Amino acid sequence: MPENGCMPESCAFCGAVGPLTREHVFGQWVSRTGLDLAPMRHHAGPLNALPRDMGEQPPFRQTVKSFCGSCNNGWMSNLETVAQRVLTPLILDEPGTIAPEDQAAIATWVQKTALTAMLLSSKEQRENGYGLAPSEYRALYERRELVQPLDFSQFWVGRFEGVKGFSAVRVTPLTVRIPDFPEPPLPQGYAMTIVLGALLLHGVRFTTPGLQADTKTEMGMPQLWPSETSVMWPAGQACTETSLLALADGGTLRATGGEVRLQPWSHAAHLPQSAFENGAIKVPALCRKHDIYYPAALLQEAHQGRFYAFMTSCECSAYLIHTDSDRVRFRAAGEPEGIAAMYADLVGDEFLIEDQIGEFACKRLPA
Ligand SMILES: [Zn+2]
Ligand SMILES: [Zn+2]
Ligand SMILES: [Zn+2]
Known part of the structure; x- marks a missing residue:
């Protein structure tokens, strides 16, 4: 019943x-x-x-x-x-x-x-x-x-x-x-x-x-x-x-x-809306409860065809993120150690971007 x-x-x-x-x-x-x-x-x-x-x-x-x-x-x-x-x-x-x-x-x-x-x-x-x-x-x-x-x-x-x-x-x-x-x-x-x-x-x-x-x-x-x-x-x-x-x-x-x-299928891979806030791009984290931020400079870089990977996290999870032509893609979510290991394994030069939030580390992805 x-x-x-x-x-x-x-x-x-x-x-x-x-x-x-x-x-x-x-x-x-x-x-x-x-x-x-x-x-x-x-x-x-x-x-x-x-x-x-x-x-x-x-x-x-x-x-x-x-x-x-x-x-x-x-x-x-x-x-x-x-x-x-x-x-x-x-x-x-x-x-x-x-x-x-x-x-x-x-x-x-x-x-x-x-x-x-x-x-x-x-x-x-x-x-x-x-x-x-x-x-x-x-x-x-x-x-x-x-x-x-x-x-x-x-x-x-x-x-x-x-x-x-x-x-x-x-x-x-x-x-x-x-x-x-x-x-x-x-x-x-x-x-x-x-x-x-x-x-x-x-x-x-x-x-x-x-x-x-x-x-x-x-x-x-x-x-x-x-x-x-x-x-x-x-x-x-x-x-x-x-x-x-x-x-x-x-x-x-x-x-x-x-x-x-x-x-x-990019509808499955892409993210909802992002917003510009205090010089940073705000996007909803995959948990949909929190937001993550990345420097607006990375978006400008993306418009020039230069893409980067970075790590970030919300209270729920750490994330490995790649920038794409007009948005970011969450490549992995999980424990911080695992995400850090994936980031460390990426081939590419590391850059530090300084903005209002502080220093932001990212790796240039091979073209
Ligand atoms: Zn059955
Ligand atoms: Zn969260
Ligand atoms: Zn399992």
Whole structure:
């Protein structure tokens, strides 16, 4: 019976109305792999927005209550069983192989996990285009017997060498850009990125028929789906904490043949209004509760085609920010130490700008 007169909820995958069960974003087997279980901050949502803060909790423990028992205990659970068997050694950084007969199930598991994680983003974020359409959930459900990811999708497997015990799920809406055509008003696909310990799984799905581009990654990661051969792991270039940001934005995907490029959907990447205040530009922080400031000189620089990165913070979070032609983009949000490490890793000369606020440090981004 619905509580407090709420609308009865229905399963995000099959649409069944009734009691919903809690499901872990990552199956519970992940917490048994021996990955570091120290509490770390968890965020859900797209990379460019301050992910909704899930608070301090042990990794892998986040749950969403959006699925019926028969989905949860049936096809979703079957995918977790395959993922546990195939991925556990790779998560623990033990070289291994993904056999052709497991590849479709692993790619489907990536898709299912990305869809599940997106349910952690807020209703508001979803309404602003951050979430994935209900039809994506239904389409995956409809091919549950087939155990194949959605059409027009590709998946790769790589190695992550960043913080030990790190885990993340990111989904970034993408647009397919054709030279001389304006940016389409809605995303035409999305990139999915999952990090679990040493394992990196990356995928792209095109949602607009006819626009699917045959893509590859610049990092030489072996393709998991579609594929007809065994995938040896690790292979290709390892991904670091810094390169993960660009990768999750679809930045290492290249359409093979043609002039088509993939870009993060800028409505999702760009910020609301900024204001000029006491010689500084004020922009709402991603938390939407506070503002951050940067010297107006950086905006003038941007008009000259010179762009910078800087760190700042509000009470909720530290941020790594890049200036863009007419605005700033939040590249990362999180603990100050992590943001400082990302800033330190950036290539570029550091500049100090003096203004009314004091000295402001920033790094010139390579052109
Ligand atoms: Zn269901
Ligand atoms: Zn996490
Ligand atoms: Zn804040």
